[in-house]
Amino acid sequence: xxxxxxxxxxxxxxxxxxxxxxxxxxxxxxxxxxxxxxxxxxxxxxxxxxxxxxxxxxxxxxxxxxxxxxxxxxxxxxxxxxxxxxxxxxxxxxxxxxxxxxxxxxxxxxxxxxxxxxxxxxxxxxxxxxxxxxxxxxxxxxxxxxxxxxxxxxxxxxxxxxxxxxxxxxxxxxxxxxxxxxxxxxxxxxxxxxxxxxxxxxxxxxxxxxxxxxxxxxxxxxxxxxxxxxxxxxxxxxxxxxxxxxxxxxxxxxxxxxxxxxxxxxxxxxxxxxxxxxxxxxxxxxxxxxxxxxxxxx
Numbered sequence: 001x002x003x004x005x006x007x008x009x010x011x012x013x014x015x016x017x018x019x020x021x022x023x024x025x026x027x028x029x030x031x032x033x034x035x036x037x038x039x040x041x042x043x044x045x046x047x048x049x050x051x052x053x054x055x056x057x058x059x060x061x062x063x064x065x066x067x068x069x070x071x072x073x074x075x076x077x078x079x080x081x082x083x084x085x086x087x088x089x090x091x092x093x094x095x096x097x098x099x100x101x102x103x104x105x106x107x108x109x110x111x112x113x114x115x116x117x118x119x120x121x122x123x124x125x126x127x128x129x130x131x132x133x134x135x136x137x138x139x140x141x142x143x144x145x146x147x148x149x150x151x152x153x154x155x156x157x158x159x160x161x162x163x164x165x166x167x168x169x170x171x172x173x174x175x176x177x178x179x180x181x182x183x184x185x186x187x188x189x190x191x192x193x194x195x196x197x198x199x200x201x202x203x204x205x206x207x208x209x210x211x212x213x214x215x216x217x218x219x220x221x222x223x224x225x226x227x228x229x230x231x232x233x234x235x236x237x238x239x240x241x242x243x244x245x246x247x248x249x250x251x252x253x254x255x256x257x258x259x260x261x262x263x264x265x266x267x268x269x270x271x272x273x274x275x276x277x278x279x280x281x282x283x284x285x286x287x288x289x290x291x292x293x294x295x296x297x298x
Contacts, residue, residue: 010193036095040197047212048208052192083178087177099169101157113167114162114166127228134229135221146184148191167239
């Protein structure tokens, strides 16, 4: 088994606060705080390094009789599974009926609405978007997507997610995350994907208590999103502003922690877990203490 590595700018913790440096970005911050993505973007649990490494060293894909796919892995000699339904439930994503692809024509038209010139290609560049849109794309790429590099460019999957968010349509992030994990198993560049999400979904401790500290975005991001952009400013669309969260202040980025039920070991005849009802993120409570974090990453 190859020595798998983490990607230090993958599955990051979002920065959804509004310090003085956020002038010009308050609308997009409020927008993200008001979506069902907020928990997946901001929740930062204690991550056990052994959990992540054992999962990716032992994971395989199992297809049940009803066609449902599971990722099955052995952690401390116990078997655990992940499905699209458990991704959706544990990450509090309300996207069971969400869109997962658009036609090329719809993608070109949707991005044109955001002021982006596609030139008939399905490779897009974050640097060519206006700062607020760049901020939104940055969070999709670094916090939610299965990418491990090539951070300035993205393809039709991320473009579809961006267009859905911009037009108040539901995108199926659960499918993107699960499919990315399946693809990682077969990839020549396999890495320790989604450490934060794996800990949230499985919600278990391990015999080895060593921890992995999730990389975290910081307020430096605001200046970085402005740097080098000299084009016209394209504001957020009306559909996005209508659902933006009401600002609750600097400490409002992290929602209250939900109760988690550990995933039980399964047998080969297990049925996929039934997702719990999705609840809107509650009003936040003061953040709980968390273990020390490494130096902030941009």
